[in-house]
Amino acid sequence: MLEIKNLHVKLEEEDKQIIKGVDLKLEPGKVHAIMGPNGSGKSTLSYVLSGREGYEVTDGTATFDGEDILDMDPEERAAAGLFLAFQYPVEIPGVGNMTFLRTALNAQRKARGDEEISSADFLKLVREKAKELEIGQEMLKRPVNVGFSGGEKKRNEILQMAVLEPRLCILDETDSGLDVDAMKLVADGVNRLRTENRSFLVITHYQRLLNHIVPDVVHIMADGRIVKTGGPELALEVEENGYGDILKEVA
Amino acid sequence: MAVAEAKREAAEARIADRPLPKGAKWADEARAAALARVRSMGLPGRRDEYWKFTNPATLVQAEPPAASVLETGESPVFGAVDRLKVVFVDGVFDPAQSDELAMEHIEIQRLSEAAGTDIHWARDLYGALETRGQTPVDRPLAALNTALAEDGVVIRATGRAPKPVSLIYLHKSDSSDAYLHHVIRVESGAELTVLENGPAAARFNKVMEVDVADGGTFHHVCAQGRDHERRSATHVFARLGEESVFKSFTLTVNGVMTRNECVIELTGDRAVTHVAGAAVGDGVFHQDDTVFVTHDAQDCESRQVFKKVLRNGAVGVFQGKILVKPDAQRTDGYQISQSLLLDEDSQFYAKPELEIYADDVQCSHGSTSGAIDEDLLFYLRARGVPRAEAQDMLVIAFLAEALEEIEDRTLADELLGRLEGWMARRRQG
Numbered sequence: 001m002l003e004i005k006n007l008h009v010k011l012e013e014e015d016k017q018i019i020k021g022v023d024l025k026l027e028p029g030k031v032h033a034i035m036g037p038n039g040s041g042k043s044t045l046s047y048v049l050s051g052r053e054g055y056e057v058t059d060g061t062a063t064f065d066g067e068d069i070l071d072m073d074p075e076e077r078a079a080a081g082l083f084l085a086f087q088y089p090v091e092i093p094g095v096g097n098m099t100f101l102r103t104a105l106n107a108q109r110k111a112r113g114d115e116e117i118s119s120a121d122f123l124k125l126v127r128e129k130a131k132e133l134e135i136g137q138e139m140l141k142r143p144v145n146v147g148f149s150g151g152e153k154k155r156n157e158i159l160q161m162a163v164l165e166p167r168l169c170i171l172d173e174t175d176s177g178l179d180v181d182a183m184k185l186v187a188d189g190v191n192r193l194r195t196e197n198r199s200f201l202v203i204t205h206y207q208r209l210l211n212h213i214v215p216d217v218v219h220i221m222a223d224g225r226i227v228k229t230g231g232p233e234l235a236l237e238v239e240e241n242g243y244g245d246i247l248k249e250v251a
Numbered sequence: 252m253a254v255a256e257a258k259r260e261a262a263e264a265r266i267a268d269r270p271l272p273k274g275a276k277w278a279d280e281a282r283a284a285a286l287a288r289v290r291s292m293g294l295p296g297r298r299d300e301y302w303k304f305t306n307p308a309t310l311v312q313a314e315p316p317a318a319s320v321l322e323t324g325e326s327p328v329f330g331a332v333d334r335l336k337v338v339f340v341d342g343v344f345d346p347a348q349s350d351e352l353a354m355e356h357i358e359i360q361r362l363s364e365a366a367g368t369d370i371h372w373a374r375d376l377y378g379a380l381e382t383r384g385q386t387p388v389d390r391p392l393a394a395l396n397t398a399l400a401e402d403g404v405v406i407r408a409t410g411r412a413p414k415p416v417s418l419i420y421l422h423k424s425d426s427s428d429a430y431l432h433h434v435i436r437v438e439s440g441a442e443l444t445v446l447e448n449g450p451a452a453a454r455f456n457k458v459m460e461v462d463v464a465d466g467g468t469f470h471h472v473c474a475q476g477r478d479h480e481r482r483s484a485t486h487v488f489a490r491l492g493e494e495s496v497f498k499s500f501t502l503t504v505n506g507v508m509t510r511n512e513c514v515i516e517l518t519g520d521r522a523v524t525h526v527a528g529a530a531v532g533d534g535v536f537h538q539d540d541t542v543f544v545t546h547d548a549q550d551c552e553s554r555q556v557f558k559k560v561l562r563n564g565a566v567g568v569f570q571g572k573i574l575v576k577p578d579a580q581r582t583d584g585y586q587i588s589q590s591l592l593l594d595e596d597s598q599f600y601a602k603p604e605l606e607i608y609a610d611d612v613q614c615s616h617g618s619t620s621g622a623i624d625e626d627l628l629f630y631l632r633a634r635g636v637p638r639a640e641a642q643d644m645l646v647i648a649f650l651a652e653a654l655e656e657i658e659d660r661t662l663a664d665e666l667l668g669r670l671e672g673w674m675a676r677r678r679q680g
Contacts, residue, residue, distance in 0.1 A: 050633050053625065078635035090630045094648025100631070103644065108635035143648075160634060 001199050002026040002049075002168055007060035009041075009048050018044045020224035021060070026168070029196040033210055034203045035235060036221035037243045042203045043087060045221075046172040049201075050084035051077050064168065078104075079111035083166035085157040087173040092144040097156070100144045101126060101163055108164060129162040133189050151182035158189035169193070170201045175209035187212030207239035222247050258293025258391075264313045265294060265395065272401040274366035277374040285378050285397035292391040301388055304568040304600040305539040309508055310392060310484045315428040315454030318480035318507075327419070328448040328474045328669060332662070334417035335359070337404055341422060341452045342429020344402050348419075356410030357443065362403035362432055373405045373434045380460040380488035384514040388543065393486040393512070396458040400432035407436045408443035408467070415470075420449030422478055427452035433459045437467035437495070444659070445469070450476020450506070455483035465492040465519055471499040472662050474669070475506060479535075482508040493519030493548070500657045501540075502666055503530040504673065509538045517544070517551040517579075527556040527656035531646075531670070532565030532597075533677075539568035540588075546579035546609075555586040558653040560646050561597035572604040575612050582607075584614035591649050592622055593642070643674040 002024070009019035019041045026032050036042050048055050049062060051074035062070050069077050092100065106116045117125070130140060133155045145153050154174055161169055171190070175183055190200070190213050202213055210218070210232065218234040219226045222243070227250040228234065238246065266289065271282045295307035309316050337359075338348040344361050352359045365373045378397040384390055406416060418433070429452035437443050441464075451457070463469050475483065483506065489497050503509050513526050530538045544553045559567035569588035590599035601618040623645055631641035647670055657663040 052629055052633075073638065074629060074632035075635050075637045075641075078633055084633050086630065086633075090624075090626050092627050092630070092645070092648065094651045095644055100634070100644075103640070104631070104634035104636050107637060107640065111635065111637075164634065 001028050002062070002064055002201070004062045005060050007048070007062060008058045009044060010056050010058055012054050012056045017058070018055075018224055019048070022224070022226055024219065024226065026199045026201060028199055030217065031194070031200040031202060031213065031215045032217045032219060033215040033235060034201065034219045034221050035205065035207070035238055038205065040221045041224040042221055043172055046084055046170045046203055049170060050074060050082060075107065076111070078164075078166070079108045081167035083161050083164060083169045085161060085169065085171045085174050087176060089145050089153040089157055091146045091148075093146050095144050097140050097142055097144050098126065101160060104160070105163060126163060129159055132192065133159050133162070134185060135159055150177035151179065154178060154182065154186050155189070158186055162189065162193060167197060168199050168201070170203065172203050173205065174202070175204055175206060183209060184212060207235040210235045220246055254296060254298050255293060258296045259290065261294040261296070261311050262289050262292075262391070265311065266398070267313075269399060271398060272363070272366070274363070275369045275371070277369075278366035278377065281378040282398050285381070285394045288382070288385065288394040289391055289398055292389045292394065294391050294395070301541070301570070304570070304602070305510055305537060309482055310454070310510065315426060316480070316482065317425045318422075318453035318478055318482065319425055320422050321450070321476075321478040323477070329417055329446050329662070329665065331665070332415065332417065332446070334415045334446060336417050336419060338419045338421060339402065339429075339431060339451065341424050341427035342402060342431055342455070354416070355413050356408060356441065357412050357416070358407040358409070359416065360405050362405055362434070363401055365405040372407060372436060376434050376436060376460055376462055380462065380490055381458060381486070383490070383516065384486070384488045390486060390512060390514070392456060392484045393458050393488070396430050396432055396456045396486070400430035400458065403432040403434070405434040406443065406445070407438065408441040409438050411442040412444065415444035415446050417446040417448075420447065420451030420455070420476065422450040422452055422476060422481065425453055428454045430456045432457075435459065435461045435469070437461070437463045437469045439464040439492075440466045442468040443470070445471050446662070447471070447473040448476070450478040450481040451483065453481060455481065455485070457483065457485040459487045461487065461489040461497065463489065463491050463495040463497050466494050467492065468496040469498070470658060472657055472659070473499070473501040474666060475501065475503045475509060477505040479505050479507065481506050484510045485512065487513045489515045489524070491515065491517050491519060491522040491524060494521045495519060496523045498525045498656070498658060499527070500654070501528045503528065503538050504670070505532070505536065507535050507537065510541065511539065512541045513543070515544045515553070517546050517548050517553065520548045521550045522548060523552045525554045525556070525656055527653045528558070529650045529653040530559040530567055531650070532559070532561045532567060534563040534565060536561070536565035537568075538566070539570070541570040543572045544574070544584070546573070546575045546582045546584065548579060550581045551579065552583040553585070555588075556653050556656050557588040558650050559590045559599060560593065560650060561590060561599060562593035564596040566597070567599045569600070569618070570602045571616070572606065573614055573616070575607040575609050575614065577608040579609045580611045582609060582612040582614065584612065586616040588618045589649075590620045591646065592620055639678045643678065646674065647671060
């Protein structure tokens with residue numbers, strides 16, 4: 001599904017290499033976690049995959065179902081089925097949550113050559129998904145993320161994921177800023193979306209999120225490279241010993 | 252000396268061969284007095300401080316530059332609103348397209364008719380509020396209007412008007428040079444809404460004098476016409492009595508030259524005024540909002556909210572002043588002007604001014620200029636919204652804050668819907 005080969009990325013405006021050769025293959029239905037210390041390049045990887053400006057790919061490829069995504073606009077990647085749950089979801093004053101969701105869904109459907117969703121179907125869809133995430137009418141009516149707590153913002157990200165039904169979900173530090181209850185709510189939301197065709201790339205600093213969203217594969221990233229790959233037990237090792245031991249071991 | 256000379260020459264050139272309209276004695280006198288004001292002030296020139304950011308040349312020159320008529324095929328703005336329609340074509344009242352000038356709780360007449368009547372309530376107002384507005388800043392184009400305007404409406408609200416009066420300004424001739432002068436009196440406790448829409452003419456000079464008596468309420472919502480080459484200079488002069496309310500909103504989309512002046516005097520305690528505007532300019536577009544609010548009574552509130560979105564070299568100007576006189580204690584004044592510059596070529600000039608002589612007042616003002624927030628744009632795009640559409644969503648969201656100043660949600664929603672439609676059409680080329 002997602003295949004990254006020898007990816008090298010630098011900042012566009014300064015000569016600073018952030019990702020220094022990442023290889024990763026994600027199969028349909030699988031959950032891969034990427035863990036790593038701060039500054040290892042985890043979030044940059046998520047931004048490069050979703051098409052944020054400011055980064056330059058100096059070498060390597062990233063394909064999604066065999067198609068090169070690095071040349072696509074962010075909206076094309078989204079329509080192709082890629083979704084980034086932001087670490088810091090932005091507030092958009094003046095744009096209603098519902099209007100935003102509907103515009104996004106219809107834009108993606110249009111890009112795929114599908115009909116726009118009817119108002120009634122859309123309302124039904126959002127209400128159902130919102131209920132599961134304990135998102136009330138009040139939150140749906142407000143402008144996107146404006147006045148939302150940290151937990152509400154993250155739940156809103158998962159709501160968007162549930163409504164847009166992407167095939168590849170990248171979760172960038174979705175656990176940051178969440179208390180235990182909020183994390184469980186978010187993780188349950190993600191788990192409901194797990195299917196045999198949908199894959200997840202879960203980027204996190206801590207192991208705790210992976211207790212709730214159990215990964216198939218865990219990668220440890222450091223200094224722009226994946227330095228170790230293993231099963232869920234690798235995450236536990238990080239939890240117990242920190243990154244120091246692993247990094248020493250691979251050095 | 253040479254500058255003043257040139258301004259007076261411009262005035263003479265403009266009024267040459269234009270006899271003043273004839274009416275009742277009071278109207279003739281008001282027009283003659285206005286003509287004398289124009290002659291002594293001269294017309295605005297490049298070097299005038301009050302025209303520092305806007306070149307008045309095309310608003311002043313004797314003949315109007317041509318402006319082609321925009322055929323949109325769209326349904327008329329406010330078309331779905333239950334309203335009393337008053338239609339002007341290139342500045343001339345058109346009875347055939349207008350409703351009968353009659354409505355419960357208001358008296359409404361053509362200006363030409365009122366000005367021909369010896370005893371008429373409008374005599375105390377026609378040109379009177381305009382004259383008050385000439386101090387401390389000259390507004391010669393308004394005086395010119397008082398002198399030359401033949402048409403317009405005079406409205407007196409004596410109770411709560413059951414529906415808005417909708418002034419519709421159609422533009423049919425490429426070379427029309429139109430003057431309209433409206434006089435409105437909202438009596439004590441009465442309530443009136445006036446809507447305006449349309450380009451009116453190739454060049455349009457409009458004055459609206461509004462006198463709101465104690466406890467009266469006046470709402471004004473204006474959508475200026477979208478003909479690209481049209482030019483207009485508009486003035487609203489308002490005087491507010493005790494506990495009265497005056498709220499005005501203007502939407503400007505397109506037009507090569509627009510100067511909207513709003514001059515408001517709060518003369519009764521606890522009066523409230525809100526003036527707002529949203530402007531969208533693309534390419535050859537110059538739009539200027541010049542507002543002057545005078546607090547001359549206690550416990551009054553004034554609020555100015557102006558937003559402009561500019562691209563491809565469009566220019567926006569905001570000159571806003573709050574003057575608080577010595578006895579206007581506990582004044583609450585607020586002013587914000589913001590622009591969204593969609594490229595490096597567009598420009599926004601802002602001149603916020605506070606002049607305060609009372610010691611117990613609350614006045615704040617702010618002005619910002621910025622580009623589209625790339626983080627917001629990326630967020631929308633990452634959810635699948637194409638770049639152009641995402642940008643328009645953010646533009647609409649930016650303007651929406653000014654449209655929120657319109658109290659009637661139906662009217663605000665209509666204008667928002669129009670903006671969305673125009674932008675969608677533009678995206679599709």
